[in-house]
Amino acid sequence: MVTIHSTYLGDLRTESKHGPSGTRIHTDAPIDNQGKGESFSPTDLVATAVGTCMLTIMGIVAARHEWDIAGATAEVKKIMAAAPERRIQRIEVTIKIPGDGLEERARRALQKAAESCPVHATLGTNVEMPIELIWC
The missing domain is CATH 3.30.300.20 (K homology (KH) domain)
Incomplete structure (x- = not known):
C-alpha cells in the first residue's frame, strides 16, 4: 500500500507528496476549466x-x-x-x-x-x- 498526501493550495492548485519517497508534485486546473494551466492537471x-x-x-x-x-x-x-x-x-x-x-x-x-x-x-x-x- 502506498499513501499519497494531497493539500489544496488555493487558486485551483494542489500539492501531493508521495509517502515512501517524499517526492512532491503540483497540479493546476486547466485553462478550459477555470485554471491557469501552469502545471499538470x-x-x-x-x-x-x-x-x-x-x-x-x-x-x-x-x-x-x-x-x-x-x-x-x-x-x-x-x-x-x-x-x-x-x-x-x-x-x-x-x-x-x-x-x-x-x-x-x-x-x-x-x-x-x-x-x-x-x-x-x-x-x-x-x-x-x-x-x-x-x-x-
Whole structure:
C-alpha cells in the first residue's frame, strides 16, 4: 500500500507528496476549466500514468528476456468530453521502441505488456485507448 498526501493550495492548485519517497508534485486546473494551466492537471496525470505504466511494464518484460528497450518513448494524447459530464473520453498512446531487430515473439510480448499495464486495466472500457507501437 502506498499513501499519497494531497493539500489544496488555493487558486485551483494542489500539492501531493508521495509517502515512501517524499517526492512532491503540483497540479493546476486547466485553462478550459477555470485554471491557469501552469502545471499538470489531475486528468493530465491520469494520461501520464498510462504512458509511464506501459513503459514500465514493457521494461519489466524486456529485462526478464534481456531485450534492450532503453530510449523507448510514449506520446500520450488526452481528449476530454464535456457532456454529459467532464471526463477523459479518449487516451491515444504512441510508443516508439528502439530495436527494430527484435523478433516477432518479442514484439508480441511487449505489445501484450503495454496492453496489460495496471493503469490501462483500471480504466478499462470507460476510456477509449488505442495503442500504437512503432519499432525504430
